[in-house]
Amino acid sequence: MGLKVFVPFSPWNRLLFLVALVGSEASSSLNESANSPAQHAPKSWFAASSSMPDERISVFELDYDYVQIPYEVTLWILLASLAKIGFHLYHRLPGLMPESCLLITVGALVGSIIFGTDHKSPPVMDSSIYFLYLLPPIVLESGYFMPTRPFFENIGSILWWAGLGALVNAFGIGLSLYLVCQVRAFGLGDISLLENLLFGSLISAVDPVAVLAVFEEARVNEQLYMIIFGEALLNDGISVVLYNILIAFTKMHKFEDIEPVDILAGCARFIIVGCGGVVFGIIFGFISAFITRFTQNISAIEPLIVFMFSYLSYLAAETLYLSGILAITACAVTMKKYVEENVSQTSYTTIKYFMKMLSSVSETLIFIFMGVSTIGKNHEWNWAFICFTLLFCQIWRAISVFTLFYVSNQFRTFPFSIKDQCIIFYSGVRGAGSFSLAFLLPLSLFPRKKLFVTATLVVIYFTAFVQGITIGPLVRYLDVRKTNKKESINEELHTRLMDHLKAGIEDVCGQWSHYQVRDKFRKFDHRYLRKILIRKNLPKSSIVSLYKKLEMKQAIEMVETGILSSTAFSISNQAQRIQGIKRLSPEDVESMRDILTHNLYRVRQRTPSYNKYNLKPQTSEKQAKEILIRRQNTLRESMRKGHSLPWAKPAGTKNIRYLSVPYSNLQPPERDTRAPESTDGDGSDPEFPPITFHAHSQTGLLQERRLTQELIPMRNLYRGGKAFGSGYEGNRSREEHAGRGRRAVLRPRPLFHAVDEEYESGEEAEGEASVAGSSWTAEHGHNMGHHESHSPLLQRK
């Protein structure tokens, strides 16, 4: 029922009008819980007017009910997104508190608005909606973004900790609370053991990943990171399995006689449910990987396949009462490796982003719903229960952490230190999972459901805010790094060098597998699985061309921002202040420090950083490209020179920097003046001294010849170079240079204007051109004529 247009009466229109009126009457009758008084009036007006058939047609109508649910849901999500934007705008906030705090706050805000306006909130969350729609995306996302190699390397510890930890916590808290309930004074006597156990199971569902973002910069080691991540991953699944089993128990036995047979059956069921879910997930993962093998012509549906199969695995597992969560996790983990290789780049990006988006939406909704139920009338407060819940949560987590890790440390090559264990203990922040499970308790079985919900909410708020905010400082406090002391520029530079060095050597060492199982799997994978699941004939050319395109773009940018500009300026500057030692003021030092902080390349993080609410920004890729471009310069140079790599020379010889420039038309006149010595590779010509080209800048990535021959970068180069060249004997150098007459050898390789940047020599580039056996392709640039600036600085030895 939208807008009605005023139309003149005609029989046809009369019919339409009648239909419309009937419709509006129906809608207005449905409209009991009117939202705002403003909307009441028009409705009632319609209701009144609809009795008379020849009433005027309304020009404008409102029908809020029709869109209420999607409308409000959209508004909530938008509000949360705006809050997130604001959160990240102030860049220090994400380091202070986890984003889940923000979401909780937004939820509470929305809740208070709804409460304040006495609006009946749409029933977003009931059991089926939660388990069928809201939960799978969250679990899928955490399964998909999990780094597989460290996960499997630490899988023993992770399973031990996540599985046993959840069980220990659940039963521990449940039993302790039961004991507390036995105390008559608290008025909790009617809560049975089963209910307590159930409460324990749902309250032990932690969400530690939420705090990961907070101590990311403390550079936790990989093992710790994986344990926390692994726990988050498996914890949800295990809690839900336990929850379902206990609910089944509660349904069966409303009174307290549970036979040992049932307990055994429960344990067996736990194992079967868990493992069955995983098996299902793996099967579906393989199927979807197999299917993506054939989708190269229709890459638009690739994300669809990925999502649908994961979801299907969840649903299929749930049909058989197996753990859907573990199924979808296993599916994501299995699928990821093969899918990533098969799908196109854009599909891959789409999948990543879409997954983040879905999980973000789900989580937002859950938190908002949590906020809504916080500010409401359906609470039951019982001091004893709530305080003891909080207390026991912490105590039991501490117990489980320290005992379980004590045991597992005996078997680990790299045991977890006490500091690590403290961090793990403190990261036991509860999140949306617990709340959902509490909220969905069937009221019929749990007369004191409100108490549980209240207690859960208290625990969540407490842990999320108190622990979430203080874990950052705690980690920094525990961290050995001396961050307080201001490092001198010297130290900062050298530290960064060492970090890069260490990262590089670690890369040389490679990843060491601890288990032969993993190697066996890899062999098996390589021999069989990959052949089946991965596409044949991956079109490498597209990847290569994409890379080239990106590199070109990057190179252009680099030139334009001036990094590839001539350093002739600087060289002349250097010449001038070679002896000057400047005394720098503190502000200068500060600004230097600033420059360094912002511009030093980051060390490659081996641990893939996972942020639950964000995808990694692209800066590291940009950095990687810059480094690659520079390297390619030097590599091309060295390759062109053949084997005489600039750095591999005996001590004493300095490095050469020379310029090779695209062949140009201005050449012939000059060359013809002298007998061109097209001696290819004859470097040590007795007549001419070894030439060292004093070239500039780290420039010169000219576009490849097979692409365009734009000489713009060259112009930038030479502009600066000119000033330099004038300091030297222009004529003489020109002569010599022309005299060398090195013919441009048209090599199949594109001609690059590249400069080897690693020269240790100072301003005077002395030294031999160690060109033993290399082919010189020192062409003259076409600007060379009037700029012999960048022309070689020749020196007679």
Place this chain on the structure above:
Amino acid sequence: MGSRSSHAALIPDVENIRRETGFSQASLLRLYHRFRALDRSKKGYLSRADLQQIGALAVNPLGDRIIDSFFPDGSQRVDFSGFVRVLAHFRPIDDDTGVRDPKQPEPLNSRTNKLRFAFQLYDLDQDGKISRHEMLQVLRLMVGVQVTEEQLESITDRTVQEADEDGDGAVSFLEFTKSLEKMDIEQKMSIRILK
């Protein structure tokens, strides 16, 4: 380890290497397997190209220099003992070197040797000093494109100035060591898995 059981016998000259580098048998074995994995054409030694195959090194700003450090003295190939010798610098410092025979050469992973290794990365011409130019080179490698030349120059000046004590405009090894005496080199230049 299945087919790769402790074939220490596979490693040439294993005893000497062990003594010199201080690696445990297990680590040496792992390093040997890594060596073999890198040496794709099974030549028995590694060339520069083999090391350049390591993708992660390509995006390391110091990647080339790190590769060079494996090839001292202009050689083009590195055998296993050379490979391990370089990596030995990154062993964590043994806590239990209470009493060390002063006559024996310092272990490769001592603080001095670690620093010397880092020093080498700067000092390409091996003259025992880091000239201002060499420092500038390294700085340029490590910094993004936004920094102008003048800024780099002044940072280099400052760096050299801070460390240089005898005023020769270059940083000798001793000056280098001294400027870093407060830093926890042992931790920075140790890789945990290389026990």
